[in-house]
Structures are given as C-alpha cells and as structure tokens.
Amino acid sequence: MDLLHNLALGFGVALSFQNVLYAFFGAVLGTLIGVLPGLGPVATIAMLLPSIYALDATPALIMLAGIYYGAQYGGSTTAILINVPGESSSVVTAIDGYQMARQGRAGAALAAAGLGSFFAGCVGTVIIAAFAPPLTELAFKFGPAEYFSLMVLGLIGAVVLASGSLIKAISMILLGLLLGQVNTDVISGVPRYSFDIPELTDGIGFVGIAMGVFGFGEIIANLGMPSEHREVFTKEVKGLWPTKEDFLTAWPAVLRGTGIGSLLGVLPGGGALLASFAAYTLEKKSPGRAGEIPFGKGNIRGVAGPESANNAGAQTSFIPMLTLGIPPNAVMALMVGAMTIKGIQPGPQVMTSNPQLFWGLIASMWVGNLMLIILNLPLIGIWIKLLTVPYRFLFPAIVVFCGIGLYTLNNSSFDVYIGACFGIIGYAFYKLGCEPAPLLLGFILGPMMEENLRRALLLSRGDWSTFVTRPLSAGLLLAALVMVVIVALPSIKAKREQAFAEVD
Amino acid sequence: MKIKSQKDFWSGLMFVATGLGFAWGAQFYSFGTSARPGPAYFPFGLGILLALLGALVLFEALTIETEDGEPVGKWAFKPLITICLSIAVFGWLLPRLGMALSLPILIIICSLAGDEFHWRDVLINCVVLTIGSWAIFILGLKLVIPLWPTFIGTGG
Numbered sequence: 001m002d003l004l005h006n007l008a009l010g011f012g013v014a015l016s017f018q019n020v021l022y023a024f025f026g027a028v029l030g031t032l033i034g035v036l037p038g039l040g041p042v043a044t045i046a047m048l049l050p051s052i053y054a055l056d057a058t059p060a061l062i063m064l065a066g067i068y069y070g071a072q073y074g075g076s077t078t079a080i081l082i083n084v085p086g087e088s089s090s091v092v093t094a095i096d097g098y099q100m101a102r103q104g105r106a107g108a109a110l111a112a113a114g115l116g117s118f119f120a121g122c123v124g125t126v127i128i129a130a131f132a133p134p135l136t137e138l139a140f141k142f143g144p145a146e147y148f149s150l151m152v153l154g155l156i157g158a159v160v161l162a163s164g165s166l167i168k169a170i171s172m173i174l175l176g177l178l179l180g181q182v183n184t185d186v187i188s189g190v191p192r193y194s195f196d197i198p199e200l201t202d203g204i205g206f207v208g209i210a211m212g213v214f215g216f217g218e219i220i221a222n223l224g225m226p227s228e229h230r231e232v233f234t235k236e237v238k239g240l241w242p243t244k245e246d247f248l249t250a251w252p253a254v255l256r257g258t259g260i261g262s263l264l265g266v267l268p269g270g271g272a273l274l275a276s277f278a279a280y281t282l283e284k285k286s287p288g289r290a291g292e293i294p295f296g297k298g299n300i301r302g303v304a305g306p307e308s309a310n311n312a313g314a315q316t317s318f319i320p321m322l323t324l325g326i327p328p329n330a331v332m333a334l335m336v337g338a339m340t341i342k343g344i345q346p347g348p349q350v351m352t353s354n355p356q357l358f359w360g361l362i363a364s365m366w367v368g369n370l371m372l373i374i375l376n377l378p379l380i381g382i383w384i385k386l387l388t389v390p391y392r393f394l395f396p397a398i399v400v401f402c403g404i405g406l407y408t409l410n411n412s413s414f415d416v417y418i419g420a421c422f423g424i425i426g427y428a429f430y431k432l433g434c435e436p437a438p439l440l441l442g443f444i445l446g447p448m449m450e451e452n453l454r455r456a457l458l459l460s461r462g463d464w465s466t467f468v469t470r471p472l473s474a475g476l477l478l479a480a481l482v483m484v485v486i487v488a489l490p491s492i493k494a495k496r497e498q499a500f501a502e503v504d
Numbered sequence: 505m506k507i508k509s510q511k512d513f514w515s516g517l518m519f520v521a522t523g524l525g526f527a528w529g530a531q532f533y534s535f536g537t538s539a540r541p542g543p544a545y546f547p548f549g550l551g552i553l554l555a556l557l558g559a560l561v562l563f564e565a566l567t568i569e570t571e572d573g574e575p576v577g578k579w580a581f582k583p584l585i586t587i588c589l590s591i592a593v594f595g596w597l598l599p600r601l602g603m604a605l606s607l608p609i610l611i612i613i614c615s616l617a618g619d620e621f622h623w624r625d626v627l628i629n630c631v632v633l634t635i636g637s638w639a640i641f642i643l644g645l646k647l648v649i650p651l652w653p654t655f656i657g658t659g660g
Contacts, residue, residue, distance in 0.1 A: 404603075
C-alpha cells in the first residue's frame with residue numbers, strides 16, 4: 001500500500017523531537033491568536049516569516065500549518081464564551097454556542113467544538129494523503145496555458161464564494177495582480193514601476209503587504225471603534241464532558257460537517273470560512289431528534305456541525321497548495337511565500353523532490369490536532385484568562401513584533417516603511433468596504449500568472465485561442481465563467497446575500 | 505447626480521485611478537506583440553481591465569439604491585497617523601539607535617493611539633516587550649539586529 005508507506009514516512013518525520021516541538025509551538029500560538037480577537041492567522045504567519053530563516057523548511061512549515069488550524073480551535077472558544085468570534089470562520093459558532101454558554105452549558109459547547117474539530121481534522125488529514133498523489137499526477141500534464149487558466153479559476157473561485165460585492169472583489173484581485181507587477185520583468189530584465197527606487201526593483205515584499213493590511217490596518221480599525229463592554233462567562237465552564245444526550249444529538253452533525261467541510265476546503269476560495277457557513281445552513285435544514293432545542297437558542301448541532309466543517313476545510317485547503325502550488329486563501333498564499341523563502345518551488349514536484357517535507361507536513365497535522373484537543377479542553381481556563389488582557393497591552397505587542405519582523409526581512413528600513421504605507425492603504429480598504437484577502441492572492445499569483453500567460457502565447461505564436469482550444473484549459477476557463485454567471489444571476493444573488501445576512 | 509453608495513463611489517474611483525495609472529505607466533516599457541509579449545503587455549491589459557471594472561463599480565454606486573447611502577463614516581485619523589508614524593519612525597531609528605532604545609520609543613508613540621494612556625502600563629509594556637524581543641529575536645533566533653546605538657559601538 002503506497003498510502004500506508006507514505007504515511008509511515010510522514011510520521012517518521014513528524015514524530016521526531018524537533019518537529020513535535022514545532023507542531024506544539026504552532027498549535028499553542030494558533031490557539032492563542034484564535035482566542036485573541038483582532039489578531040488573525042494571516043498577520044501572525046506574516047509576523048513569523050522572518051523567524052523561519054533560522055529554521056529548516058520542514059519544521060518551519062509544520063509550525064505555520066499548526067498556527068492555521070490551531071486558530072480554528074481557538075476562534076471557537078471566544079465565539080462560545082463571549083460571542084466574539086476570534087476568527088471569521090467561527091462566526092456561525094457564536095450563534096448557538098453563546099446561547100449555550102448563557103444557559104450554563106459552555107462546557108458542553110466547548111467539548112462539542114473540540115471533539116468535532118478533532119474528528120474532522122483526522123478525516124481531513126487522511127483525505128489529503130489519499131487525494132494529493134493523483135492530483136499531482138494530473139498537474140504534471142499541465143502546460144503554461146492550463147496553469148494560466150487554473151489560476152484564473154482559482155482567483156475567481158476565491159471571490160465568488162465569499163461575501164460582499166463580486167465586482168469589487170474581482171477588482172481587488174486585479175489590484176493585487178498589478179501590485180505584483182512592481183518588479184523586474186523576468187523575461188526582459190527591465191525594472192517596472194520602480195520609480196528609480198532600487199529596493200522596488202525586487203518587487204514589493206508580500207510580508208509588508210500582509211502585515212500592513214492585516215496587521216496594522218486592523219489595529220487602526222479596532223482602535224477607531226468605540227470600546228465595547230464584554231460579558232465573559234468564565235466561572236460557568238464546568239462539566240466539560242457532554243451528556244449522552246448531547247453525544248447522540250451532535251454526532252450526525254459532526255459527520256455532516258466533516259463531509260461538507262472536506263469538500264468545500266478543496267475548492268479554490270473555499271477553505272474554513274465557507275465550510276462553516278454551509279454546514280450551519282445544512283444543520284438547520286436537517287431533521288433533528290425529537291424535543292431538540294431550536295436553532296439560535298443553543299442547539300448543540302449548531303456548534304458541532306460548523307466547527308467540524310471549518311476544521312475539515314482548513315485541512316483540505318492544503319490540497320491545492322501542496323499539489324498545484326496554487327493557494328486557495330490568504331493563509332495558503334503566505335505558506336507558498338514561506339516555501340519560496342526556503343528555496344522550495346511550490347507545485348506538483350514538491351511531493352517527489354521533497355517527500356520528507358510533503359508527508360511530514362501531512363502527518364504533523366494529525367499530531368497537531370491531537371495536541372490541540374489536549375490544549376483546548378483541559379487547559380481551557382488558561383485561555384479564558386487571556387481574554388481579560390486589555391487591548392491597550394495587546395496592540396503595542398503586535399506592532400512591535402510586526403516592526404521587528406519587517407526590518408529583519410532584508411535588514412533594511414525600507415520594508416518597515418512599506419509596511420507603514422500598507423497600514424494606511426489597509427485602513428482605506430476597510431473604510432471603503434473592500435475585502436483585502438483577494439488582493440493578497442492576486443499579488444502572490446501575479447508573477448506566476450504573467451509568466452505562464454507569456455509562455456503560453458510564445459508557444460502558440462501569439463494566438464490567444466490557445467486558451468480555449470486546449471481542452472483542459474478550456475474546461476477550467478469555462479468553470480470560472482460558469483461560477484461568475486451563476487453568482488451574477490439575480491435570483492442566486494439575492495439568495496447569496498440572504499445566506500450571508502442570516503449569520504451576520 | 506446623487507451618489508447612492510459612498511463606499512462604492514470612492515472604491516470605484518480608486519480602482520479607475522489605479523488602473524489607468526498602471527496602464528499609463530506601461531508606455532515606458534516595451535509592449536511587444538502577442539507572439540512575443542514584452543514587459544508592458546500584462547500590466548497594460550490588467551490596468552485597462554481594472555479601470556473598466558472600477559467604472560462599473562462607480563456606475564453601480566450612482567444608480568443602485570441602497571438603504572442608508574452606505575456612508576464611509578468618520579476616519580479614525582488619530583490611530584491611523586499615530587500607528588503608521590510610530591512604525592515609520594521605528595524603521596528609521598532601529599539601524600541608528602538599536603533595539604534597546606527604538607523599541608520603547610515605538611511602544612510609547614503607538615500607545616498614544618489608544619483611548620486610554622497610562623504611563624505605568626506603557627512602561628510595563630516597554631520593559632516586557634523590549635526584553636522579550638531581545639530574548640526571542642537576538643538570543644533565540646540569532647537574527648542580526650542592532651541592540652545598542654551605533655555611537656556606543658558594540659553593535660548587536
């Protein structure tokens with residue numbers, strides 16, 4: 001069995017002392033930022049990128065992955081206890097989870113979220129291990145035209161499934177692609193849009209953009225809002241173990257959530273956020289047991305389903321990144337950046353050229369999920385205490401770590417200035433209601449997309465029809481077109497807005 | 505003409521301006537032909553596309569009714585300027601004054617951005633974060649960051 005052989009190799013790597021340590025570190029950090037509102041995985045991973053210069057590629061990626069799925073666990077804690085989702089993917093968890101906490105059943109809600117996430121994480125890991133090899137095979141058949149079309153599909157997919165205005169989101173992608181054009185042209189060696197600033201001929205650092213927009217921009221937005229009163233249910237977290245009744249009610253929701261989450265995670269732009277929304281809608285439509293508490297009043301299925309789904313989605317969103325080198329969301333875009341820093345070209349060849357890294361990373365996800373359940377359930381008290389840390393202590397710490405991180409990228413002040421500029425730009429995006437995640441995706445994919453477009457045109461002697469005459473490429477573009485048309489249809493548009501409004 | 509959505513109006517304007525800016529800037533590089541695309545080929549196309557989409561956003565902002573006109577709202581200038589300024593100052597000071605001095609300066613300035621400013625808390629923050637950063641980045645990760653001012657001469 002290839003799968004077993006590969007997993008054995010992976011566990012051999014993942015269970016080494018050093019890698020277990022980094023998985024643990026990532027999981028702790030992920031939980032921490034998941035718990036702390038106003039600090040997301042994108043800003044944190046961006047902050048930590050400088051530190052991975054000192055690490056090998058495998059432990060570095062294991063740690064970054066741990067932060068990502070750790071944040072999914074941590075985000076549910078705050079959603080349940082204080083009705084403030086630590087992560088956007090926990091928004092729906094807050095609806096029923098917070099009601100459960102108000103009824104003194106916070107323990108059961110936390111346990112349902114934790115156990116559901118663990119189950120989903122295990123299934124997600126197996127799915128990656130099983131589906132990654134065949135997808136890589138397929139990817140090897142891709143030429144430049146197919147890659148270009150795949151990136152178009154990936155970028156379009158990333159925005160049609162998100163909330164908010166579709167045109168604005170596509171515009172943000174284009175803006176990101178354009179920012180990626182500030183560099184030295186790889187084919188002709190001409191510096192572009194550099195305004196004779198030598199630092200800009202290497203391109204704008206994506207860490208500067210990520211930290212500026214997701215770190216500084218968010219701090220400014222948070223400080224601009226009036227401070228609110230928060231009600232924390234800290235004393236009532238008792239009886240962590242759910243009752244037998246809870247188990248019977250929750251397990252079908254966990255299964256459904258895992259299924260829908262795994263499926264949506266693979267889709268470009270899917271990932272954790274969409275998975276949790278879809279799972280909540282599915283739970284509301286599914287028949288429950290007799291005498292169940294209605295949704296919105298503290299139904300345990302409203303916690304177990306979305307939480308399983310967001311964790312499964314977080315796991316399977318690694319598939320397009322690992323097999324095709326195409327990031328389906330902002331966090332994966334940063335992972336691609338991290339691999340590039342470590343000198344690994346993301347794409348289908350990673351599995352064969354770096355099998356230790358590939359399978360080690362996958363196996364570490366299972367190890368990390370096991371750690372998370374231990375970290376989150378018995379140690380919940382420690383995380384709750386963190387919630388009482390006032391923001392005036394928190395935001396200077398974020399600013400400090402970002403500042404040092406920016407400087408150490410190239411040991412130059414220039415990256416720090418770039419970060420500060422993108423802080424202003426990020427706040428402007430926030431004020432204008434422009435979602436910044438598509439911009440980061442476009443920025444990361446921009447240079448790759450241009451290279452593939454130009455290579456495809458060279459091969460076809462300038463004939464644009466190459467994108468629609470090659471069947472694979474045509475299929476991918478058609479899929480992208482269908483997605484846009486479906487979302488733009490008035491009847492679907494209304495439903496989509498309604499679906500997102502319901503949980504707002 | 506009445507603006508129906510302030511947010512969309514200004515974002516549309518931003519997209520149009522940036523798109524046109526990039527397309528205009530592309531004229532300084534060789535465009536090439538479709539068979540041999542030059543460095544200006546891709547950014548020019550993208551810029552035009554962005555300007556068109558921006559115009560569409562602008563059009564919607566002027567025609568489609570919204571409930572409240574989607575106002576942009578008040579800009580939080582105090583945190584915006586304080587945070588970005590503190591970071592820029594830090595970037596300038598770090599290679600000159602070293603971490604031991606520039607970090608406390610960064611922390612004090614950026615703390616001014618919040619609603620509450622208590623010297624005791626800010627000083628605690630300074631001590632904890634400066635020592636913590638030294639321990640993590642210089643001691644732990646062995647990154648080359650200057651610790652003391654250059655005129656003291658010990659470097660970092």
